[in-house]
Amino acid sequence: MLKKGIICVVGLGFLAGCNSFDGLIEKKETLLGIPHSGKSTVPVATVVEDEVWKDFFEKESEVVVAPEEPEEEPATEEDSEEPADEEKPAEPEEPSEPEAIPVVANPGAMNVMVNKFWSLPEGYRPGDLIKPNVPFSFGDENSDRSKLRAEAAESLEVMFNVAKGEGIELYARSGFRSYETQEAIFKNEVATFGYEQAVLYVALPGTSEHQTGLAMDITAKSVGLELVEAFEGTAEGKWLAENAHHYGFILRYPKGKTNITGYAFEPWHFRYVGVEIAGEIYAKGLTFEEYMGDVREF
Ligand SMILES: [Zn+2]
Numbered sequence: 001m002l003k004k005g006i007i008c009v010v011g012l013g014f015l016a017g018c019n020s021f022d023g024l025i026e027k028k029e030t031l032l033g034i035p036h037s038g039k040s041t042v043p044v045a046t047v048v049e050d051e052v053w054k055d056f057f058e059k060e061s062e063v064v065v066a067p068e069e070p071e072e073e074p075a076t077e078e079d080s081e082e083p084a085d086e087e088k089p090a091e092p093e094e095p096s097e098p099e100a101i102p103v104v105a106n107p108g109a110m111n112v113m114v115n116k117f118w119s120l121p122e123g124y125r126p127g128d129l130i131k132p133n134v135p136f137s138f139g140d141e142n143s144d145r146s147k148l149r150a151e152a153a154e155s156l157e158v159m160f161n162v163a164k165g166e167g168i169e170l171y172a173r174s175g176f177r178s179y180e181t182q183e184a185i186f187k188n189e190v191a192t193f194g195y196e197q198a199v200l201y202v203a204l205p206g207t208s209e210h211q212t213g214l215a216m217d218i219t220a221k222s223v224g225l226e227l228v229e230a231f232e233g234t235a236e237g238k239w240l241a242e243n244a245h246h247y248g249f250i251l252r253y254p255k256g257k258t259n260i261t262g263y264a265f266e267p268w269h270f271r272y273v274g275v276e277i278a279g280e281i282y283a284k285g286l287t288f289e290e291y292m293g294d295v296r297e298f
Contacts, residue, residue: 101207110151110274112212113292116262119206123179126213129153134160137173137225147176149213152248152272156216159247168239171225173268174217177210209252214272216249232267240270245282248275252288259297260287 101119106112114120131146132153138145148156160170183205189198209215219225220236231237232255241251250273253266273281273288281291289295 111277113288114207114209114212117296120211122206125178129176129213132157135171137171137219144176144178145174148216152214155247155272163239168236169220170236171219172216173219173227176213177208179205179211182208209271216270217268218270219268227268229265229267237267244270245278248272248278250278250281257287260289260295262298
């Protein structure tokens with residue numbers, strides 16, 4: 001029963017687009033005191049998966065329908081002398097609060113990696129956000145979503161202008177998104193659909209790459225200015241896939257790499273990493289995780 005639930009939930013999670021159901025294994029890792037450096041040598045999936053999802057589903061019972069049971073307290077360094085499977089009373093938990101995902105040490109770096117295993121600091125907001133002079137799907141609006149960090153914004157502008165010169169008309173649709181906005185979206189989703197659904201379809205605060213100010217969702221009139229997989233087959237989508245690296249952008253969630261990125265194919269989501277890194281990633285056909293040497297397959 002539980003195993004089926006795990007498979008189902010993981011499968012759905014990969015369809016979550018720019019969103020995320022993360023925080024579960026990471027939380028457990030944190031509680032267990034397992035380090036998070038580089039490639040994990042800990043067989044997380046086999047050692048803690050059942051625990052993780054058991055914990056998840058039991059916790060979710062507060063907002064869904066399953067009967068409440070005391071949670072199993074995982075072993076920590078502090079209580080490692082006690083039997084690991086000792087039952088303890090459940091501690092009150094707020095299901096709508098994000099889980100403790102390890103926080104990156106370099107949130108302001110152009111090569112910062114944010115994914116289901118690494119989050120940005122709570123409230124992190126780049127200090128150099130500007131609005132690039134490009135067409136937006138929502139028109140002229142001086143909002144967060146129209147902004148990127150200066151270096152990325154300037155490069156985006158160049159890319160859009162070059163594309164236009166080649167008859168490719170691109171539209172920016174979603175740039176920076178604040179921690180607070182992501183948190184509000186997440187909480188609203190929880191209030192509407194319950195934690196279990198929310199965590200599947202909306203990224204936990206701190207784990208959206210849009211919070212870096214280095215990611216832009218790009219679309220075109222050929223797909224009604226929407227963010228859809230069909231963008232891949234359009235002239236605009238193809239142009240971006242082939243040329244974005246010249247301007248320092250990578251296709252962050254490539255097709256067929258869900259097991260590495262944790263996200264479904266997103267032909268519209270481009271991430272600025274700088275020309276040098278983007279060129280290498282493009283030439284070698286890598287994901288950002290592979291380039292950074294921090295792959296933890298799902
Ligand atoms: Zn995106």
